[in-house]
């Protein structure tokens with residue numbers, strides 16, 4: 186018998202990912218299909234990437250057309266697609282200008298470099314510290330990793346990048362104390378995704394913005410996970426009425442093609458002179474054409490309102506389930522970025538869900554995260570909730 190994909194992956198790929206149980210070969214809408222032909226409702230959505238579902242016809246069309254027109258030329262030259270995409274993003278974050286890269290980590294690296302250079306130009310040397318939050322996740326490249334406020338990801342990679350400081354998330358007094366006159370930027374997720382969809386108290390982000398303005402530091406918001414409609418507004422910070430200096434985006438931006446962006450406003454937008462930062466593939470025409478198609482569908486199909494409505498309904502339904510199922514300890518989130526805390530191991534729940542045809546993400550040992558496509562049908566979520574209720578009945582409480 187031929188070796189399985191698992192055996193082949195085990196021999197050929199580095200061991201940095203937990204071995205996946207499934208080998209997925211096809212996707213359409215909210216469903217993916219494995220190599221045995223089994224179909225799954227995808228409530229992970231490529232970790233908040235497949236916001237229009239899998240292989241959305243408008244994105245497929247845009248990519249196909251672009252591949253037959255122009256695929257890559259480098260940033261030695263301009264192309265219409267990166268200019269159009271920059272205009273589309275600037276229209277949604279007025280007064281900003283865009284830099285394109287390939288991932289969330291790269292977008293955050295760009296933001297950190299921009300903040301340091303901005304401080305150097307505005308205030309001279311000695312103002313280089315970046316303040317970030319405990320529990321945050323900003324990516325795996327060195328500066329993004331250093332900014333990530335979770336020691337488990339940093340361990341073994343020391344020495345890290347100097348000049349980072351951490352504060353408890355959601356604590357305005359701690360932030361106030363940390364932003365001293367050596368700080369060039371505060372980097373925050375509006376809602377912490379990877380640590381289990383942690384929503385800060387109302388007013389926290391607005392307080393951070395006012396503090397940064399007072400102290401001459403930039404407020405950089407990592408909207409890699411929360412942005413582009415995921416939480417029901419184009420940027421999550423809009424829900425709080427907060428206008429940061431810098432925003433980073435990636436995940437769903439390229440409609441499934443790797444693409445990251447950093448948007449900077451005001452003085453911060455002037456900090457990169459020619460030659461100070463770059464990316465070979467940044468602004469790649471295929472990725473930009475896919476992103477333009479994504480933004481068009483987001484608007485034309487009124488998906489922000491749909492995210493809000495579906496998200497509120499789904500969170501309400503999860504809370505109803507929690508009211509009769511004590512193994513659900515808490516439900517939180519915004520739009521279609523939702524987590525539940527459990528009294529049972531999340532991995533056991535995810536495995537049981539997979540066996541019933543549902544992909545869900547065990548984001549923490551006892552927490553599930555849902556980031557489904559914006560187009561997910563209510564009936565599919567109802568069916569999932571019925572399955573979840575049965576699964577939770579069957580799995581014993583951790584430690585019992």
Ligand SMILES: Cc1ncc(COP(=O)(O)O)c(C=O)c1O
Nearest residue numbers: 288289290322323324378409410
């Ligand atoms: C908030 C946030 N920032 C940055 C990243 C890193 O993005 P990437 O994996 O594309 O480098 C992630 C990835 O999950 C994220 O959730």
